[in-house]
Amino acid sequence: MLVHLISLLAPLIGIAAAQCPDYLDYATLKHQPYSEGVRNLSYQRPDPACRTFDLPLLENKIIPHVMHAVPDPDLFRLFLNAYPNTLDTAVRWKGYAADSADEELTFLVTGDIDAMWLRDSANQMQSYLPLLTANSSVDSLASLFRGVINLQARYLLTSPYCNAFQPPVESGIAPAQNPSASEDHVFPTYNNSSVFECKYELDSLAAFLQISSDYYNATGDVAFFGKYHWVEAINHLFEIFETLSAAATYEPDGRVQNSSYTFTRVSNRATETLSNDGLGNPYRGETGLLRSAFRPSDDATIYQYLIPANMMLAHYLEATAPIMLALNGSTCSVTSAQMIQLAATIRRGIAEYGIVTIGGKQVYAYEVDGYGSANIMDDANIPSLLSAPFLGYLDVNDEVYQNTRALLLSDRNPYFMRGPVISAVGGPHNGPGYAWPMASIVRILTSDNDTEITEQLGMILNSTDGLGLIHESINTFNQTDYTRQWFSWANGLFGQMILDLQDRKPQILAQSFQ
Known part of the structure; x- marks a missing residue:
């Protein structure tokens, strides 16, 4: 099912497999098809031939399962972009140790830093x-x-x-x-x-x-x-x-x-x-x-x-x-x-x-x-x-x-940052005024309060500037002012959170965030 979906999406993305653009540049741009929700979130996965690791279980079972559990087009698009992000972009090399023929090695980068x-x-x-x-x-x-x-x-x-x-x-x-x-x-x-x-x-x-x-x-x-x-x-x-x-x-x-x-x-x-x-x-x-x-x-x-x-x-x-x-x-x-x-x-x-x-x-x-x-x-x-x-x-x-x-x-x-875009813990790394979606994700993972979880999910959705990726931090009053459009850890954590909510709070994922 998803393989068919990908085959339909790839021509629309307009990327020849042999070209494989640097994701650091690719992630700064918006790509069709958009999510068709009010936020019109971009599609941000690389062409299948350009992804750094293929996991059939994710493509053929997990993503279709979440698609049925999450009817909101923006929330699902953010999951689709974010959860595979490390596998899609960050497995820079996989091989074996020189002195041990069967010792597997995986060089896994953070995203935009090699x-x-x-x-x-x-x-x-x-x-x-x-x-x-x-x-x-x-x-x-x-x-x-x-x-x-x-x-x-x-x-x-x-x-x-x-x-x-x-x-x-x-x-x-x-x-x-x-x-x-x-x-x-x-x-x-x-x-x-x-x-x-x-x-x-x-x-x-x-x-x-x-x-x-x-x-x-x-x-x-x-x-x-x-x-x-x-x-x-x-x-x-x-x-x-x-x-x-x-x-x-x-x-x-x-x-x-x-x-x-x-x-x-x-x-x-x-x-x-x-x-x-x-x-x-x-x-x-x-x-x-x-x-x-x-x-x-x-x-x-x-x-x-x-x-x-x-x-x-x-x-x-x-x-x-x-x-x-x-x-x-x-x-x-x-x-x-x-x-x-x-x-x-x-x-x-x-x-x-x-x-x-x-x-x-x-x-x-x-x-x-x-x-x-x-x-x-x-x-x-x-x-x-x-x-x-x-x-x-x-x-x-x-x-x-x-x-x-x-x-x-x-x-x-x-370092608790507040504003109309997102309210979350930040830190001195990016300074006052910049909240980190990672902290909102952690807040959801450690909460049993449906109202709190729903509110935080809405803020995360509103913080991507239409790119459809989890950023490192965002100006709490201006979603166009953010750091690191490509932060694999935070993207993966968002997907992990969605799977957690699918188990313990499916009614929240069934909501509309439009």
Whole structure:
């Protein structure tokens, strides 16, 4: 059915398969056929011959199923454009390791930047979890997951404090240039031929555990984790965790402790570098929390105990522990009990240092330093405080979370952006006045309120400027003023949200948004 639909659409798009225009340019333009709703949303999928990965299950079953469940032409068009976006545009290369004939590798870019972020690639793949099943075929979704996990393991073994990476040498793709990082001073040092940027973000390390547990829980394929370099990467990660657990700015006698990571960059943006000559603001030791120099937005932390990142790590340590248990007898020096123990330590640290009282109610702080300072805000990027239930860290009805949620979705959060186009959490990455649809999507995924969900869906639909893609951020008073027309993670997350609503709130998807 859908194959027939595509065959009808392709001539209208007017793209010869052999040409395959750069999607960075293609996504800035509107393409027929339009959605025929009041928003007249563009068709934004590349020609079938130009898509970077073909998934028949998505084309032949999922999309037709959603088409029947979503009668609103604009909402369905946004799903049709957005959900396949990573598969359509971001699988830059898929192949095998040079030193291991059957070790799959997948180089997955963020979209408009030709580099692979650990966090983004894990989340881009997570969007397709509803479609993931055990499959040994090299052209399967499971193979795509395995390739990302294997390449992430390689990256972590070479530069565990870095966040974004260059194409593997096997791909033959030239390394991308990153002018912003050309003058960075980073310790530990790294090689530009393999690293695109080296901002240490705790959630990048947690992302490796996330995609590992996602794949294992969906497929039960424990044998995969005993091959190649996954066990080695876990051993190395725990060395980093032990270093971070023992870290503090000052030694017990008052001397400044040698830091395992420092970063400075010449920039006119304060969020692009760490204070105190690359050390960042002081943080106290023995809190149970792990330091993060940068946020998932790639902005510098103010206080280095980033609570959402610690939440994410705690949960995915717990989620990965069953893999270690199933690998009993492997060469891994890390046990499932150690994973559970570290997660418990982090949870105690969050409970002791990450909860503060605002207006007589307990809420989670975004960042703390262990000395009593706390940053009360949220950022749109995941992990965020708003996303804590989505991450699996806590139940959505948790009292402290609900108190926190009420604060974050109000003017008490300095980065909650309001306007007639969209009202949602933003962040310092794009600054005041720019709301992120990703935060609206997370709000829907963590809500049971039909009115709230319907309102947020309407705002997202009104924020695409007719292009029919989920942008990074939008001026809350002007939908034509946005950043990144092509942001694969956010597009995939939107589709994941639609599938979630199809299961738990089908009546909302059956509404008209005209």
